[in-house]
Amino acid sequence: MKLRIIILVTVVIGLFSSVLYAQEAQSDYEIQQTFKEQYADYEQQVENVSSPDSAEKLIESIKQFEKKYSEHKKLLDKALYPDTYEEQMESLKKSSVRTVNKVETIAEQQKQLKKLETQLASYEQDLNQLDQQTDSLKTAIRKSTESEKELSKMVREYRQSLERRDELILTFIDSMLVTYQNMNLDALQEIDDYNQKSRIKTNDALKLIHDISEENIQILERNASKLQLDDYMRMAEVNHQFQIMWNRLGDKIHEVYEGNNADMLLKNINGHITKWNNLLQVNTIDAMKNYFAQQDIKTDAFESAGELNKVLHSYLDRKIKDSKDNPSEANYSELQKFKEFWNRVEVQWTSNLAHANVLSREQISKLNQKVDEWTQIAQPRSNNILVYLLGGSVLLAVALGVMLIREKKNNGSA
Structure with a gap:
């Protein structure tokens, strides 16, 4: 009887121990599975996070997740082999930090683009107003029956309007450089996946740059007779700064622009810049000829930049020879006229x-x-x-003075 009781107790204890072991084993398995499922969920959240705030909250949640499972480190090391719990958590934390940096960068690009959109709207409005003013002046000049004095005044106002337009374009170029130089193209490519799309939909930079380059060509084509060398020298600076901006930022601006005609605008702008350069050179040469005629600087004829350089060398060689062979007031006067022009070249126009x-x-x-x-x-x-005459007069006066002094001394001795 006692033996039976002992056997029964042993069996019961064995069964109870098996149940406890099974429960413990089941608990360990659940911990491992739950960890893996939650880890995979966090990896997905890291991929899909869409704002700096949500990214920060996700990082905080990952910290709590790490804290919760750190006590099961050894258990999880077995389940994650050949990786370890610490390696897995370190990988997840690094991914979440990269995501925070990414969404913060995107948010900053969004902020810059919004600011740029406002600026572009302002530039476009101001340019349109100036274009309307210059168009009105151009029409008035063409139809004018006013006196020469009034016509000259209108032409002067027209040139001043173009000068203000160039100043506005330079300001626009500065804004483009400041806005786009620090932009991260990789971040821009992520913008479409952001909560709210931030590409510029109106007043696009690419379209405005296209229009500016096109309008500048029209100004150079249609207004040569109304402009002077000063105008072309100012336009040359605008052209130079425009090209610097485009060479640095053209690809980025093209990347940001949202529109099916982006490639066409890009191609047109490149073509406009080439034509702009050619027209600027031709018009400047014509303006130089007019300037020489107005200032009575009598060089040989020239029709190109290469010819201008040769003509100026020839003119200066001739004047240097004339000065050596026969220095004259006329030659000296021509020098003064030329130096007035050349001083501007040295100081302003080089x-x-x-x-x-x-x-x-x-x-x-x-x-x-x-x-x-x-x-x-x-x-x-x-x-x-x-x-020489003045020097001779001085010497003669000195000699006469000495003679008078001697004569007075002689008379005094007598």
């Missing part, structure tokens, strides 16, 4: 002439050497004679 592909810096430097040589030998002969 870069602009280079930007307009009219005279390079090296060419200007070589011409400058000849201007200096002409200046050194252009003293008119009549002036030299006056100097």
